[in-house]
Amino acid sequence: MNRQKYPADQCLSERNGHLFIEDCDTLKLVEDFGSPLFVVSEQQLRNNYRQYKRAFSQHWPNGQVDILPANKANWNTAVRTILSQEGAGADIYSEGELYSALACNVRRDLISVNGGGKSDDMLRRCIQAGVRITVEDLDEPERINRIAATLNTSAKIRFRVKPDFPNLWKKTDFAAESTSIDMGIQLYKSGIPAQYLEELGKQVLQMKNVELTGLHFHGGRHHNSLWYWRGLMKRYAQLVVHLCQAWGGYQPKELDIGGGFATERDPHSKLGIREDTVLTWFTYPLELALYSLSVSARYRVMSALIEKALIKIPGRKRAPTIEDYAEAAVGTFRDTLIRSGLDISNVRLQVEPGRGFYGNTGIHLSSVRKFKRQTQPLQMNWVLTDTTYFFMSGGVYEHNLHEFCVANKVDQPAKHIADVVGQSCYADRILPLVKVPDIAEGDVIAFLDMGAYQEVSAANFNALPRPGVVLVNGDQAEWIKLPETIEDVYRRDRIPERLRQNDGLNPVTPFSQEARHA
Structure with missing residues (x-):
């Protein structure tokens, strides 16, 4: 077992030359469920929640610590149900994600509804559900106050703030442009600019049907270093203190530090x-x-x-552990608040992790269709798979370089430099210029750290049906999202009747049983 690649506390292992997730042989999973296939480890999911809860609670003895995993990273209802059983809250960014959270019994007071441009209908639903509304627009508090008054109730809100970060001068990993983290945060759409917060807070504190429960900030994955988190939390804490003083000694009940923690293997922006x-x-x-x-x-x-010169080697450097992140982020945040004289007794700390929370819970399995070679005029190899980077769109947008292995040959040495490519008509370079062992048709490629942002961003380019998702628990495996069929891909399409009548063609549609068996 390669413990550098598969740390002991994770769900992956090597047994007799095969990759296992929990106690399931990945080759057997492909045999039973087909490929391409997303696979999620239930035990890793539960362990990650407990690890986050333990690590962040250790550095915030002043009050309760709530872990609110980001639904945008993985909104599968079985995954969400497991997290609800563990006591996790949810970071929500859309009506669809709110639907998932409410349907899967997330505690209402642990749901943080983020995002700008919320409709009145969305705000009304949030107020009726009793969730936290994270405010991003200047007119949002007044609209919430008005809607809550018509419902004869009070709404609980927080401001998503946008501090200034002149101290974060290193290059951001988020943007393709070469710019600093400070500029990257300033250019990002979310959050209320600091210039408006003093006056807005004073107005909200006078509203009858709104309770300002605290403040929220989400910096995101600009850099995986502890330096970034110390600098981020110091400036955020300074803004918290400033606002509490400007609002006449305001005492927050909860402070949310958002997310942006990296997975240990950290594929983000590593494509170079x-x-x-x-x-x-x-x-x-x-x-x-x-x-x-x-x-x-x-x-x-x-x-x-x-x-x-151009060969890619995934996983050259590991990111800090979640314990290291908790110490750097919460330790800096707490110390800055206390040194500034803010009373944080019984203040709840909330954390909204995404990729760092879900990433290592999932893998993606794909079968090799061909190993294609060229020696003239340029030496080049391609591993043609039955998947596509359109099934991993989140990673493509972020220039991810995922670690991988040939699941039935994990103990064999790398011999060739090749592009691992998908089946779409694009170049579809999932893993460009990586080292692979001898490859044969039917081998299985396992792409690691696929639990966050990948399956939920899958697309149907080339009318390709999206893969299903299997949950493993020990040696048991079962569907938690069925794979699409070609009929599913076209299910929303409609051909106007006038086209059917005037085309002079056979009236049988291409999606009917008759056409499929013609």
């Missing part, structure tokens, strides 16, 4: 988009210069360049 751009400034002029050589010599040099 910026580095490749820099390299291209050198490789393209070099390529032009090589035109002075013979054709064969030019391709030999370019082949060597691919092998030596």
